[in-house]
Amino acid sequence: MSGAAEHQDAVDRAVDAEAEQMFAFLERLVRAPSTVGDEAGAQEVVAGELARLGFEVSRLPVPERTAAHPAAGVPQCSYAGRENVLGRINPGSSPSLLFNGHVDVVPAEAAMWSGDPFEPVTAAGWLRGRGAGDMKGGFAMGLLAVAALRRAMPGTLTGELGFLSVIEEECTGNGTLAACEAGVLGDAVVLLEPTGLDLLLGGVGILWAEIEALGVPAHAESAERAVNPVHSVPVILRALAGLAEEIAQDTTDPAFAQVASPYNVNAGTVRAGDWPSSVPARVRVGVRVAYPRRWTAAEAFDRVRAAVLRAAAADPWLAAHPPVLRQTGFRAQGYLLRHDHPLVTAVADAHAGAHGDRPANLVLGSTTDARYYLNQFGRPALAYGPRARNIHAPDEAVELASIVAGARTLARFIVSFFADGGLPGVRRGRGRQRVGS
Secondary structure (H helix, E strand, C coil): CCHHHHHHHHHHHHHHHHHHHHHHHHHHHHHCCCECCCCHHHHHHHHHHHHHCCCEEEEECCCHHHHHCCCCCCCCCCCCCCCEEEEEECCCCCCEEEEEEECCECCCCHHHCCCCCCCCEEECCEEECCCHHHHHHHHHHHHHHHHHHHHHCHHHCCCEEEEEEECCCCCCCHHHHHHHHCCCCCCEEEECCCCCCCEEEEECEEEEEEEEEECECEEHHHHHHCECHHHHHHHHHHHHHHHHHHHHCCCCCHHHCCCCCCCCEEEEEEEECCCCCEECCEEEEEEEEEECCCCCHHHHHHHHHHHHHHHHCCCHHHHHCCCEEEEEEEEECCEEECCCCHHHHHHHHHHHHHHCCCCCEEEECCCCCHHHHHHHCCCCEEECCCCEECCCCCCCEEEHHHHHHHHHHHHHHHHHHHHCCCCCCCCCCCCCCCCEC
């Protein structure tokens, strides 16, 4: 057996040896509910694990001024007491590699689950729990690779290895944006999102908006003399369906030609009233709109507003009382890393070395925080992570074997990244680079 093969075999054995301890970390992380605004407990779990593995750990505030950045989303609540966590090995060394993960999770409607969403359960090789797939399983995968290297090949960590745990990826991206603004970048970035061990290179633009229609409130006894704004919802939904058809006709971006439906328009929330015997004063429809990369968030919002107001003009009540639209979260620009970029090649090579085949290159009708590294800060970034199921749905779960498999890939990638002095042809340091399509 060659020296390189012996080292790889030693790393694989170390991955297997460290896996159970990392699964235990994942269980602790899932047990820490971390919906938006309540991330602190989970961040403590992450900080403790980073410290155990030899990272220098610091907390990074998310300044309120982050919301003023042109690429920021609309904050969901105050950032006071809601910090990112950063771990670094060999801080200040070169080259630098950064892993990124988001600790926030979407809400869980407990009644729809087969058990407590925040009590992890392992069955048939899958660990169930809110956030297990999206994306706390990625934390376990990345840190398992680091644990294996520190056990089997500690001398290979010769540059700066960073691990960034951010807040608010699920609704704004402002956690990662604040870290980037603070200089936490890396010469290359791997986001540990659930990709099924394929390489996620791009995403569409995403906008969140709220559409509010007013009515005339009253006691239900006199409802015939009131105006119930809930009756405006079908008009709004028809407008959104027409907008979805309009956006679907946009075929100017060949990168997304193989995605069955990249530009979905989703009405995710409808809120009205506070009492069955009262006619509500208003109704609010929360919408998530996917849009082409060539649009700006402002253009996407203008199109949503135009579609809704155009439909409202044909309704007698809404024509006189037009709905009000406001942006409420994501204002995310689409992004794409070139399929022939050295980062893509390097991670694909590492995957092939671990598993014998090359991963597929993917783009999705969604977004990740990779957009900031690529669009605003000129750093190559892609997502690579474990297999997950039921993301954003009841009984979300991550496949434990894929965490182990992905850790083998990442360990090889880390070794080659530092052994080669970074990525070939990719400039180090602070300068902005062109890395997208």
